[in-house]
Amino acid sequence: xxxxxxxxxxxIEMAHGAGGKASRRLIEGLLAPILFDKPSxxxxxxxxxxxxxxxxxxxxxxxxxxxxxxPGGSIGELAVNGTVNDLAVSAARxxxxxxxxxxxxxxxxxxxxxxxxALARAAKCAGVVIAGGDTKVVEYGKADQMYVTTCGIGRxxxxxxxxxxxxxxxxxxxLSGPIGDHGITILLARGELDLEADLRSDTxxxxxxxxxxxxxxxxxxxxxxxxxxxxxxxxxxxxxRDCGLGIHLNEEAIPVRDAVRGAxxxxxxxxxxxxxxxxFLAVMAPESADAGLxxxxxxxxxxxxxxxxxxxxxxxxxxxxxxxxxxSRVVDMLVGDPLPRIC
Amino acid sequence: xxxxxxxxxxxIEMAHGAGGKASRRLIEGLLAPILFDKPSxxxxxxxxxxxxxxxxxxxxxxxxxxxxxxPGGSIGELAVNGTVNDLAVSAARxxxxxxxxxxxxxxxxxxxxxxxxALARAAKCAGVVIAGGDTKVVEYGKADQMYVTTCGIGRxxxxxxxxxxxxxxxxxxxLSGPIGDHGITILLARGELDLEADLRSDTxxxxxxxxxxxxxxxxxxxxxxxxxxxxxxxxxxxxxRDCGLGIHLNEEAIPVRDAVRGAxxxxxxxxxxxxxxxxFLAVMAPESADAGLxxxxxxxxxxxxxxxxxxxxxxxxxxxxxxxxxxSRVVDMLVGDPLPRIC
Numbered sequence: 001x002x003x004x005x006x007x008x009x010x011x012i013e014m015a016h017g018a019g020g021k022a023s024r025r026l027i028e029g030l031l032a033p034i035l036f037d038k039p040s041x042x043x044x045x046x047x048x049x050x051x052x053x054x055x056x057x058x059x060x061x062x063x064x065x066x067x068x069x070x071p072g073g074s075i076g077e078l079a080v081n082g083t084v085n086d087l088a089v090s091a092a093r094x095x096x097x098x099x100x101x102x103x104x105x106x107x108x109x110x111x112x113x114x115x116x117x118a119l120a121r122a123a124k125c126a127g128v129v130i131a132g133g134d135t136k137v138v139e140y141g142k143a144d145q146m147y148v149t150t151c152g153i154g155r156x157x158x159x160x161x162x163x164x165x166x167x168x169x170x171x172x173x174x175l176s177g178p179i180g181d182h183g184i185t186i187l188l189a190r191g192e193l194d195l196e197a198d199l200r201s202d203t204x205x206x207x208x209x210x211x212x213x214x215x216x217x218x219x220x221x222x223x224x225x226x227x228x229x230x231x232x233x234x235x236x237x238x239x240x241r242d243c244g245l246g247i248h249l250n251e252e253a254i255p256v257r258d259a260v261r262g263a264x265x266x267x268x269x270x271x272x273x274x275x276x277x278x279x280f281l282a283v284m285a286p287e288s289a290d291a292g293l294x295x296x297x298x299x300x301x302x303x304x305x306x307x308x309x310x311x312x313x314x315x316x317x318x319x320x321x322x323x324x325x326x327x328s329r330v331v332d333m334l335v336g337d338p339l340p341r342i343c
Numbered sequence: 344x345x346x347x348x349x350x351x352x353x354x355i356e357m358a359h360g361a362g363g364k365a366s367r368r369l370i371e372g373l374l375a376p377i378l379f380d381k382p383s384x385x386x387x388x389x390x391x392x393x394x395x396x397x398x399x400x401x402x403x404x405x406x407x408x409x410x411x412x413x414p415g416g417s418i419g420e421l422a423v424n425g426t427v428n429d430l431a432v433s434a435a436r437x438x439x440x441x442x443x444x445x446x447x448x449x450x451x452x453x454x455x456x457x458x459x460x461a462l463a464r465a466a467k468c469a470g471v472v473i474a475g476g477d478t479k480v481v482e483y484g485k486a487d488q489m490y491v492t493t494c495g496i497g498r499x500x501x502x503x504x505x506x507x508x509x510x511x512x513x514x515x516x517x518l519s520g521p522i523g524d525h526g527i528t529i530l531l532a533r534g535e536l537d538l539e540a541d542l543r544s545d546t547x548x549x550x551x552x553x554x555x556x557x558x559x560x561x562x563x564x565x566x567x568x569x570x571x572x573x574x575x576x577x578x579x580x581x582x583x584r585d586c587g588l589g590i591h592l593n594e595e596a597i598p599v600r601d602a603v604r605g606a607x608x609x610x611x612x613x614x615x616x617x618x619x620x621x622x623f624l625a626v627m628a629p630e631s632a633d634a635g636l637x638x639x640x641x642x643x644x645x646x647x648x649x650x651x652x653x654x655x656x657x658x659x660x661x662x663x664x665x666x667x668x669x670x671s672r673v674v675d676m677l678v679g680d681p682l683p684r685i686c
Contacts (some may be wrong), residue, residue, distance in 0.1 A: 010453075
């Protein structure tokens with residue numbers, strides 16, 4: 001964590017919510033130093049707490065995706081899966097969720113009902129109870145249909161202790177499946193581009209996959225993250241910075257569907273920066289990596305998991321991608337916000 | 344709970360977020376049946392859960408107050424105190440909060456910083472740790488500066504078990520202090536009325552008062568609620584309905600500041616419908632009521648607590664107010680939304 005970071009932008013811009021560099025500056029340069037007592041710990045996807053001697057994990061996210069529904073999902077599912085997944089990659093099994101709505105006056109009740117049903121279905125599918133909620137309404141023009149916030153609490157998965165500081169040179173990097181489906185699906189669903197593709201959001205709970213990995217090689221899991229806003233590149237850049245090591249990716253090994261690759265080429269985007277809502281990254285101790293990958297690939301929904309790279313001493317704090325032509329390039333965090341409001 | 348309630352309004356309106364009758368119809372007629380498995384339990388301010396054998400309470404609220412700051416407080420404080428108080432009146436001590444922001448692009452960083460500091464200060468004052476958060480940004484015109492959502496988890500206060508079903512005829516009703524300060528302060532702070540008054544929001548954590556009451560007469564506490572949106576009248580109507588008894592209030596005993604009474608008379612509002620952010624109601628077993636009130640009045644910030652009424656067999660499900668002239672009137676839940684976005 002860059003302690004000396006200072007946020008001096010006079011106004012908030014879309015990029016500050018995009019999950020990339022600008023978001024980091026806002027969080028680490030302004031918000032975290034005010035809110036958190038212990039700035040020495042890297043910010044993870046969920047916080048671990050002791051309540052009356054019982055360990056639990058807690059996480060929260062607001063969802064402002066536009067449009068509300070898209071091929072493969074909608075804001076209701078996203079709000080459940082996003083929070084369940086933040087817990088899963090923090091090695092915790094979601095037990096209960098609470099949900100709040102900020103609704104724009106004039107919203108069709110049919111939309112609210114459909115999204116509430118999507119939320120309930122996704123919770124059932126993820127095996128999590130909805131324990132409570134709150135509803136606020138703001139004037140027409142003061143929200144975009146509806147915003148949803150979920151907070152989840154979970155129980156730690158036994159035998160899995162993750163931290164960027166446990167990552168070592170030689171560790172292997174596993175990715176659970178193809179990247180970019182969610183971000184590109186949202187982009188196309190807005191209909192602002194003259195592009196069509198047979199593509200669906202990958203939104204799903206990754207907990208069953210994380211549990212399969214934990215059963216096969218729990219103690220070998222050093223770190224996990226779901227590469228949502230900012231994509232795989234941003235998640236791994238944060239890891240590289242937090243552990244002070246070099247992340248080497250093998251471009252050919254990273255699964256990207258043709259439709260995603262095509263859209264990215266047309267739009268000048270890198271699939272490594274595109275958001276995912278149903279994938280996760282795991283750094284594995286070298287002796288556990290093969291067994292872990294095998295278990296993941298045998299689990300339902302895990303057949304496209306791949307070993308995509310490894311951790312080395314150098315270059316410190318950097319993500320390098322080896323291309324199919326033998327060269328390599330540095331991949332930075334997401335800069336700017338090419339895809340606003342994707343979750 | 345009216346099981347047969349059915350929500351058939353085609354669109355969402357401001358009143359659906361006001362905490363009164365329309366909110367109840369939306370929640371009980373549409374949202375709760377879809378989201379919750381156990382519609383047989385009245386909806387409280389927080390949910391009680393067992394996690395790995397440990398009891399905990401969880402609650403969440405979104406805050407959309409307008410304006411963001413006002414005499415006596417601001418959205419940052421409100422977001423902490425509101426959640427701490429929902430836990431307190433559920434007989435739980437807040438231990439950790441998580442917070443999310445939905446920010447409007449163009450928001451001045453100075454406002455975000457001021458509200459984040461207010462949030463941190465309020466958390467410190469309430470003795471609760473901020474454990475994590477999330478930030479989203481939406482386009483200019485898609486939010487009103489900033490919305491804040493907090494979720495809190497707490498540890499149950501030993502020896503206090505509350506439920507509307509334990510409320511009995513003869514029980515006494517205690518109110519912690521003067522009502523209406525918050526709602527009228529917000530109304531005046533908007534500057535749309537040509538009214539001025541020396542009034543401040545009552546936003547504060549009520550936990551110290553709840554703890555004082557619990558220490559003095561924990562087992563005598565049957566029910567608690569913080570009368571926020573919809574005010575004392577709505578909170579007690581919900582209780583009357585949930586316990587099937589009659590609530591009799593003594594109008595002269597209910598503390599209302601002159602400025603609040605004056606503004607309500609001018610505007611045709613009933614102070615019993617105005618929101619509070621630093622008060623709570625407690626129903627006490629008759630033999631515990633005097634000792635509880637005494638303890639409350641001795642606690643810092645509790646000197647204006649009063650016994651305001653009692654529970655009787657009849658009229659079932661109804662709140663009656665005995666006026667200073669000897670008559671009595673039925674006080675219903677809040678209908679409509681005379682004061683939008685007060686929290």
